[in-house]
Amino acid sequence: MKQHSLLFALSLCLLSLGLIGNVVFETMGFFSNPTVQVISIPIASAEGYFIHGFLILAITVLGLFLLPFSLNRNKAKTTAVFLLAVILIPQLV
Secondary structure, three states: OOOOOOHHHHHHHHHHHHHHHHHHHHHHHOOOEEEEEEEEEEEOOOOEEEEEHHHHHHHOOOOOOOOOOHHHHHHHHHHHHHHHHHHHHHHHH
């Protein structure tokens, strides 16, 4: 199933870093009153943009982008499962 194990590990690390960063920053209160969210990552409020949110979004999207390139089969299904996890996990925690 995995074609490039190093690329797969990098993708998992980036996705994990993005998820953990999102949960930690929300818990610490960096995202006060978010009005705009992309894949459940707050990026803006009425006061302005969240730079930390943009960085987490870039890391997460890069991890999601690299994931299909590391797989031989079930690329769309696996990427969809990881995308759902990225969207739902911060809301459930």
